[in-house]
Amino acid sequence: MEEGIFALRCGKCGWMTATYAVACASCGTGGLERVRLKGDGRVLSFTILNVPTEEFAQDAPYAYAVIDMNEGCSTSGWMPSVRSAGDIEVGDSVRFSGRRGRASIFVKS
Amino acid sequence: MRGVCVVGTAMSRFGKMSESARESMTMTSMKAIEDAGLSPGDIGAAFYSNAFGVAERQLHIGPLINSALGIGDRPSIAIESACSSSSAAINEAYAHIAAGLEDICLVAGGEKLSHLSTMEATTYFAMGSDYTYEASNGVTFPGLYASMAVAHMNRYGTTQEMLASVAIKNHSNALLNPLAHLRKKLTMEAYKESPVVAYPLHLYDCCPFSDGSAAVVLASEEKARELKDEIVRIEASERAGTAATLQDRRDMTGIEGAAVASKRAFARAGMDAAEVDVAEVHDCFTIAEIMAIEDIGFFRKGEGGRASVEGETAIGGRIPVNPSGGLKGKGHPVSATGAAQFHELYEQLLGKAGRRQVDGAEVALAHNIGATGGSCTVHILRRRR
Numbered sequence: 297m298e299e300g301i302f303a304l305r306c307g308k309c310g311w312m313t314a315t316y317a318v319a320c321a322s323c324g325t326g327g328l329e330r331v332r333l334k335g336d337g338r339v340l341s342f343t344i345l346n347v348p349t350e351e352f353a354q355d356a357p358y359a360y361a362v363i364d365m366n367e368g369c370s371t372s373g374w375m376p377s378v379r380s381a382g383d384i385e386v387g388d389s390v391r392f393s394g395r396r397g398r399a400s401i402f403v404k405s
Numbered sequence: 406m407r408g409v410c411v412v413g414t415a416m417s418r419f420g421k422m423s424e425s426a427r428e429s430m431t432m433t434s435m436k437a438i439e440d441a442g443l444s445p446g447d448i449g450a451a452f453y454s455n456a457f458g459v460a461e462r463q464l465h466i467g468p469l470i471n472s473a474l475g476i477g478d479r480p481s482i483a484i485e486s487a488c489s490s491s492s493a494a495i496n497e498a499y500a501h502i503a504a505g506l507e508d509i510c511l512v513a514g515g516e517k518l519s520h521l522s523t524m525e526a527t528t529y530f531a532m533g534s535d536y537t538y539e540a541s542n543g544v545t546f547p548g549l550y551a552s553m554a555v556a557h558m559n560r561y562g563t564t565q566e567m568l569a570s571v572a573i574k575n576h577s578n579a580l581l582n583p584l585a586h587l588r589k590k591l592t593m594e595a596y597k598e599s600p601v602v603a604y605p606l607h608l609y610d611c612c613p614f615s616d617g618s619a620a621v622v623l624a625s626e627e628k629a630r631e632l633k634d635e636i637v638r639i640e641a642s643e644r645a646g647t648a649a650t651l652q653d654r655r656d657m658t659g660i661e662g663a664a665v666a667s668k669r670a671f672a673r674a675g676m677d678a679a680e681v682d683v684a685e686v687h688d689c690f691t692i693a694e695i696m697a698i699e700d701i702g703f704f705r706k707g708e709g710g711r712a713s714v715e716g717e718t719a720i721g722g723r724i725p726v727n728p729s730g731g732l733k734g735k736g737h738p739v740s741a742t743g744a745a746q747f748h749e750l751y752e753q754l755l756g757k758a759g760r761r762q763v764d765g766a767e768v769a770l771a772h773n774i775g776a777t778g779g780s781c782t783v784h785i786l787r788r789r790r
Binding site (some may be wrong): 313314315316321336340341342343344345346347348349350351352353358360361362363370371372373376380381384397398399400 | 523524525527528531535537538539540541542543544547548549551552553554555556559598601602603605606619640648649650651652653657
């Protein structure tokens, strides 16, 4: 998989998503462009997983965060270095630091 | 559109069962048909839900159940809408009858998950999320609702005690329900001591993995009046969606589709939230009940936690919510849940809910959510003479 973190942007109204889409959810325009994100953002919300899925069986506890990226879209990320609720708060600055498989790894910045 | 009524319901004991989902759904369907005063041959079409059928290596369950009911010649279809599967199936049956395509339809949902390990079941449940963009980053189903809880706590000051109060109330209601999965009183101490599954959600914030089934028979109002002296009419059957992936939503402190479906349902029924006497809402996690009672409009946004801790949603409170014990106490055999909500509300409206009866209930609301709110169904039922 290509290194980096990406989003899709509507050329007409600027709406962005970091998931899969072929049309803008804001103005309905088709043909979104793929843009590379710088990787910096803030925690919108988070949780600490103690009971993981099979793929993360060896990794718990760790944080999962929904992150507001500076470019104006939200993404989500795996934060393996955050292991308890005391280590993270809504609003914390975080940055993208690489991948493991499909997971986007984020660290506090 | 023709009027559509509930004429019969049934549910199995929820919990761990030895039989397959197919067998349980068949037996429960038969009970619902008998409850309606009908026989299987009266069913025009059947709508089934068994979202996790693959966990039992079985798809295309409809013809199997129809055949076991002796009506292998009738059409059936399986409806999958994650945890809202059977309320979506009820909506389809409703539409068939309202449109005049059928007079009487059967809806049943069921699940068997107890043969899976906790981690296997957690993985299956995560498949209801956006697996590519959410589960691939390590989040589980409880984890997604936990993220909503953190957002709600951060914005509205919702507390752990408020979350706990939902679990304690629903456990206490489940104690009054002989078919409930968890029939155990829950104390604040036991809640606090239970392990944290996904911060801030403790084990007791989460509904259990349950086996079980529930079934509903719907009929045109004309047929219902032939069958029953007192009818329970579906005043509204509304569905709506929300952006599927949590990160694509403007607001994580509620479920937009649930608010939209509720608004449409009240408009269709020509009433407002204050007229509802009893509600069954989707409390897969305690935070989900708090968001539900706000999204429906029973309480203002941000007031759901306070209302819960102050007992406004208890049986005897301002608006009794989940007298059955809800998903939390009664259990959550995923595809059975929407139909099981109907079973509880049908009994409540007919005054047959025993020790958990809400006195004089005439208007009832069912709120059922698929996954984290990508699918939302709201039904309003009213007892009429």
